[in-house]
Amino acid sequence: MAQPRDVVVLGSTGSIGTQALELVAANPGLFRVVGIAAGGNDPVLLAQQAIAHEVEVVAVAQATAAQDVQLALYAEAQRRGYAEGQYRLPRILAGPRAATELAATACDVVLNGITGAVGLGPTIAALEAGTTLALANKESLIIGGPVVTALARPGQIVPVDSEHSAIAQALRSGTAQEVRRLVLTASGGPFRGRSRDELTEVTPDQALAHPNFAMGPVITINSATLVNKGLEVIEAHLLFDVPMERVDVVVHPQQVIHSMVEFVDGSTLAQASPPSMLIPIALGMGWPDRVPDAGPGCDWTKASQWDFAPLDDDAFPAVRLARRAGSAGGTAPAVYNAANEVCVASFLAGELPFLGIVDTVGAVLDEHLTAARVRSEEEPLTVDDVLAADTTARTRAHELIEGRPTAAKERR
Ligand SMILES: NC(=O)C1=CN([C@@H]2O[C@H](COP(=O)(O)OP(=O)(O)OC[C@H]3O[C@@H](n4cnc5c(N)ncnc54)[C@H](OP(=O)(O)O)[C@@H]3O)[C@@H](O)[C@H]2O)C=CC1
């Protein structure tokens, strides 16, 4: 890279965002952060990041947090002993569309590290602006489906999700015609090996204990239910244009192999590195260039073991369900995702048992697939369709959850 790339980091205070900022700080010759966005839960961290990276714009989704960010910016500038005029404080964008507005501004790369369907607007804005999109926010691609893929020129979306980064790396010198199947690895989550009956009583704290990665709460619960892997099957299909029947999942508890591509001659290429998001994030921002020493490499001097096992679809039906949503297409993936987001929040609030998450997602999806009119090929999906399906699925998930006993009541 001749000049540092200008990067906008959306979700800067989260797990992906903070690691991205670490990488930028360690590689000032490669990257420069020009804008950051967050929800507004941690205005102090947001202000510290803004001043440390001398960003031009800070976007905050909760309009009520804008004043806190402003005050935290003054406080941080003062703490650093900046004299008046020595440093220009960043511009603040506030409100639900702030991240979308920031994603549309001129820069080289937008890293979308927001959690959830709310990442759709910024994903679309970055693609429409012609900017490279380093995509951690898998939800926006999955729910937007053809709306998002149609906006992207070849190579404009660089996957940051570790499995998809692995596949993109394995495909670097190959062609789509050479691919027999994609194989996504799955940790199996903290409850790997348990039967459905053994999942009845599990608590949010137990579900939040991912075996290998420190991630935000939503994706961590999604890993425990295997919804994350279900979403990733649809994501792989959309990113690499491989039919979902040829996207497999294998449980690999060590998560050193991040995924694999099997080619038509029987050869398999896998990408290996100890579990860390630093390499996929660095590749996302620097693609196609690698960032030297971005993350830890394998230590081949020590004995180690890699295990692989089939997924137990009966205990963890979320991947099977995602395949149904992905095959139905249209707004079904948005329904799967939206119902899941509601259920995860309810589970974390102690209002829904663990098994209720995927059971409720299944019920909402079933109703949707029964009621949905079959969309003809000539009738393209629109963003409004996606947003309407998202809203309806959330309402329905809430209704179903409210109709059932709470987790606390069930345990009594
Ligand atoms: N963490 C990981 O290792 C991996 C994550 N991913 C994906 O990356 C995405 C981010 O995950 P992760 O970093 O773990 O999540 P976190 O919960 O740690 O962080 C989410 C970030 O998004 C911000 N945010 C939430 N709503 C908005 C909004 N409306 N506008 C702007 N920012 C917003 C949050 O700010 P605030 O807290 O203030 O609301 C926070 O900074 C998810 O899609 C996840 O599936 C994929 C692979 C690995």
Ligand SMILES: CC(=O)[C@@H](O)[C@H](O)COP(=O)(O)O
């Ligand atoms: C790091 C990453 O990409 C996550 O999506 C992670 O892979 C979760 O792993 P499991 O969902 O397999 O537990």
Ligand SMILES: [Mn+2]
């Ligand atoms: Mn992943």
